[in-house]
Amino acid sequence: MSVSATEPGLASIDELIGAQEQIFLRRQPRSTELIAVAGEHLAGGATSNWQIAQPQAVWMSHGSGSKVYDVDGTEYVDMHGGYGASIAGHAHPAIVAAVSERVRRGTHFAQPTEDAIWIAGELARRFDLPLWRFANSGTEATMDAVHLARASTGRDLIIKVEGCYHGHHDSVQVSVLPEADEIGPRSNPNGVPGNSGIPRAIRDLVVIVPFNDPEAVARALRAHRSRVAAMTLEPIMMNAGIIPPADGYLAAIRDLLHADGALLIYDEVKTGFTTGPGGITARSGVTPDLVCLAKALGGGISVAAIGGTRDVMGLIADGRYEQVGTFNGNPLAMAATRATLSEVLTPERYAHLDAMSARLRDALEATIAQYSFAWHVVTAGAKGCVTFRPDPVLEFRDFLEIDARLGHLHWLMQHNGGVFLPPWGKVEQWLLSVQHTSEDVDRFATNFARFAAVLADTGASS
Numbered sequence: 001m002s003v004s005a006t007e008p009g010l011a012s013i014d015e016l017i018g019a020q021e022q023i024f025l026r027r028q029p030r031s032t033e034l035i036a037v038a039g040e041h042l043a044g045g046a047t048s049n050w051q052i053a054q055p056q057a058v059w060m061s062h063g064s065g066s067k068v069y070d071v072d073g074t075e076y077v078d079m080h081g082g083y084g085a086s087i088a089g090h091a092h093p094a095i096v097a098a099v100s101e102r103v104r105r106g107t108h109f110a111q112p113t114e115d116a117i118w119i120a121g122e123l124a125r126r127f128d129l130p131l132w133r134f135a136n137s138g139t140e141a142t143m144d145a146v147h148l149a150r151a152s153t154g155r156d157l158i159i160k161v162e163g164c165y166h167g168h169h170d171s172v173q174v175s176v177l178p179e180a181d182e183i184g185p186r187s188n189p190n191g192v193p194g195n196s197g198i199p200r201a202i203r204d205l206v207v208i209v210p211f212n213d214p215e216a217v218a219r220a221l222r223a224h225r226s227r228v229a230a231m232t233l234e235p236i237m238m239n240a241g242i243i244p245p246a247d248g249y250l251a252a253i254r255d256l257l258h259a260d261g262a263l264l265i266y267d268e269v270k271t272g273f274t275t276g277p278g279g280i281t282a283r284s285g286v287t288p289d290l291v292c293l294a295k296a297l298g299g300g301i302s303v304a305a306i307g308g309t310r311d312v313m314g315l316i317a318d319g320r321y322e323q324v325g326t327f328n329g330n331p332l333a334m335a336a337t338r339a340t341l342s343e344v345l346t347p348e349r350y351a352h353l354d355a356m357s358a359r360l361r362d363a364l365e366a367t368i369a370q371y372s373f374a375w376h377v378v379t380a381g382a383k384g385c386v387t388f389r390p391d392p393v394l395e396f397r398d399f400l401e402i403d404a405r406l407g408h409l410h411w412l413m414q415h416n417g418g419v420f421l422p423p424w425g426k427v428e429q430w431l432l433s434v435q436h437t438s439e440d441v442d443r444f445a446t447n448f449a450r451f452a453a454v455l456a457d458t459g460a461s462s
């Protein structure tokens with residue numbers, strides 16, 4: 001039977017959450033102390049709003065292999081993965097060696113170093129796009145991609161998918177995680193500001209469409225003929241659980257966009273290396289005009305890359321678009337990136353990730369079947385999530401229907417059981433690293449079985 005907020009027994013989910021939050025707080029007295037002092041000079045008591053969780057942010061000490069340790073000394077299997085960046089795990093020997101060696105020879109000149117040539121060549125091979133530049137965050141990469149599309153086409157409008165997050169620059173801060181009462185009709189979704197401080201004039205340049213619907217893209221292009229510079233999307237949505245593209249969707253939108261003279265931009269900041277060596281670009285065979293990479297690329301050091309066709313990236317090559325940044329191609333980031341691509345993200349390690357993912361998936365599906373819950377497990381390479389809903393999620397509006405309390409309770413029970421996950425329960429996914437073992441994923445599966453058992457006790461299962 002399906003589990004929804006209206007079913008008998010689910011009222012006690014709130015009680016379960018309350019009890020788990022108390023356990024969570026009891027386990028972390030030092031985090032509580034640090035939060036109390038941090039707020040004096042650190043705005044909001046954290047270094048990014050996404051580090052703030054309910055009931056409180058977890059302050060970290062260090063990481064090693066597949067584990068992280070909080071300031072109270074508690075060990076966790078790390079499946080948070082620093083929001084999708086830590087595919088190498090922690091203190092991977094190849095990255096420690098590369099970074100240590102580079103640190104001794106100076107870390108910043110604002111001039112290129114030779115590693116950049118090797119990396120650009122390797123990315124060209126993996127993503128089948130010839131020209132590359134570097135930046136420092138996913139936000140910078142998607143910002144440059146939007147600028148490049150506008151510069152290359154001489155057009156201002158951008159088509160963006162409802163519920164996709166592409167970083168925190170103005171052009172993409174529209175309909176990121178809107179509420180159900182804000183989104184408007186599906187046939188013509190509202191452009192909902194994703195933050196305060198986003199000018200109306202910028203929002204008006206963004207046309208919102210649902211994911212997995214080529215007809216909606218065709219409609220948007222017809223309504224704004226020859227005015228759309230590009231459509232930007234995650235080729236697998238990964239900021240609303242995991243939503244894969246339907247068969248043929250990516251090819252269909254590419255063809256529609258190209259027929260109108262518009263470009264296709266993949267934001268592979270999350271999917272880039274977590275779903276395979278050349279991301280969804282390689283897996284789908286539908287190569288975009290521009291691809292944005294970050295997160296896992298640097299093996300834990302801040303770096304980003306933008307790759308594209310000769311036509312579009314030629315604007316950088318001949319100076320029509322100035323792609324700049326003091327820390328672009330920073331030698332420390334380049335050293336870590338080269339080590340990640342050459343020694344961490346190898347075919348043999350991808351086979352290991354696939355094996356760990358399959359083991360976890362099998363265990364979770366067995367538990368779900370045992371309790372007859374109508375949930376399903378969605379995996380994409382090293383990424384995965386459990387969708388607490390009977391029907392597959394095809395677009396953001398389906399995702400809005402999921403009871404957020406289940407994701408939060410699951411997060412708390414994993415945490416209290418020694419597995420660290422991203423705090424935004426139903427929004428985020430787990431990430432496996434190349435250093436994870438069978439014991440690590442089994443700990444997750446055991447916690448999940450406990451979670452299912454307590455929910456079943458509330459009468460929520462058939």
Ligand SMILES: Cc1ncc(COP(=O)(O)O)c(C=O)c1O
Nearest residue numbers: 137138139165166167267269270
């Ligand atoms: C798909 C996607 N694009 C872009 C970004 C922005 O990356 P960053 O936080 O490095 O600026 C994120 C961050 O979560 C993301 O998930």
